[in-house]
Amino acid sequence: MMTESGIRIRDLRKKFQKVEVLKGVDLDVQRGTMLALLGPNGAGKTTVVKVLSTLSRPTSGEVLVNGYDVVKQRNGVRSSIGLVSQFVSLDWMHTGRENLIMMGRLHRLSPANAALRAQQLLEQFDLVDAADNRVKTYSGGMKRRLDLAATLIVPPSVLFLDEPTTGLDPRSRATMWEAIKQLLAAGITILLTTQYLEEADQLADRIAVIDDGRIIAEGTAAELKQGVGKERVELVLTSAGGYARAVELIDGEGIQRDEVTRSISIFIDGAAHVKRLLDLLEQHGLEIDSLSLTKPTLDDVFFALTHREGSTTTEHAGATQ
Template structure:
């Protein structure tokens, strides 16, 4: 079916290389106004490079990239006025108060002194920072700094908001507070493109998820569609020892959704019915002496991520986050 024109983000055939290394290879993406797209991928997959191109920080080598209806190369300034970028690390001035940070940002955006004061007060209230507005930012918690950073990015009321791993390092409560803010923004019509290493975050916030692997989009769809592709349910078995683990992995003709040599666990997508589960267990362990236990659970985005990239979402090369260079926020 033909998609309507004028999406908030329209990317077709985006390619980008650094020297001989192709970082992005003909990437297609689309985010509707008021939609939330979560862009997932292991370290070095190209997530941050994609964000850099979409926010005009880096030119594409090939492809068409339009944000808020503007070409990011030929209409760079117009695109910049319609977007905001909040990076992994809060870009706020610790020597100023929260209110001063927002007032300064508003003045830089062209607001008058009076309008800047009003906008700062509105945003402090919106992000539950009014009581802390007069305090120096150096006294803020990590969650408060992230909320202030996001507030600063919304001074100009952007049509498209880019969030590059915005909850990295936050405690669970602060992370959920930021989720609520993102939901409110999307409900008000702001388009959001979110990169994250937290699969629960993508599941909670995104109406569509794209998995980037090796510079290409490996899969895209709603969270439920992607989870269904990994099987409605997953069978996880635990081997008796390392030798049995190796034999189970070598013996199975079935796709392995997840493997953990450390815990001797293997996971397999299933249809979820009892007949299929019994058949699968008999095929895996015909002698019934190499599996010590099993469990059945619903498929998650982590299963999708593993199946598409071969690595856990938060465990690539022993680190979290991306290996692409980070940029400061607020384009």
């Protein structure tokens, strides 16, 4: 069933008992593109994925996946999608190859075709050397890659990636990113939930920010950064005492502080604002090691939109919402 949108959501609402978790979500993901869904813990990201994948029934609203209604045409949805959740769903007592062949047989591939497809995926995800080892011996990154490979035994039209790289080391994360790029190149429609803002910046065609069950912003990474508007200045103080005093003196929009690196960063309104900051520090005899100016990042967008400060790039999204 072909439609222009791989995913279409209109006024999606979801209640758990008396708590409304999703409060009128609207989203469109065009075929062959990726939408990254960003948001703090408990914002509703995983609930959206559960509704889209028919694991949770919406309270109200219209939700179409690959043209199928998630309530009225659940089997059509399920035949069209793949899902990689926050938790690896593999049989750890079997080998990687056995897991993939078993998944192929569940998809009604012949024994020969299941074995052939398993070998193709083992090669694609750089798992050939470990193919005949039990999954319980695999590293976290290898388990994640195998989990994604199992989802692709029969390539889906729409793929949901719910925090797929949480807990991975940088090398494993980069390998996953490359695999995801290949899926996009193959025309698969992807919805990615993540709190790694660099991940969204690198991979997604469009980004939506969800907070408290509502979509509060949507656009390309460039559009969202442009919406923040201002540049950021970062000052690194020479001494711990100087940093502590500067924290007392400097205030403003989007301020971030890091005691370990003795850095303070803040949005500025042009060169005159930088001069005022430097004059203030000089007036109080405070020395700086360095000063740098940067354009807005997705971190800045996230902080500005959700009114939360601190790094979100290492947080683990809650599984309940």
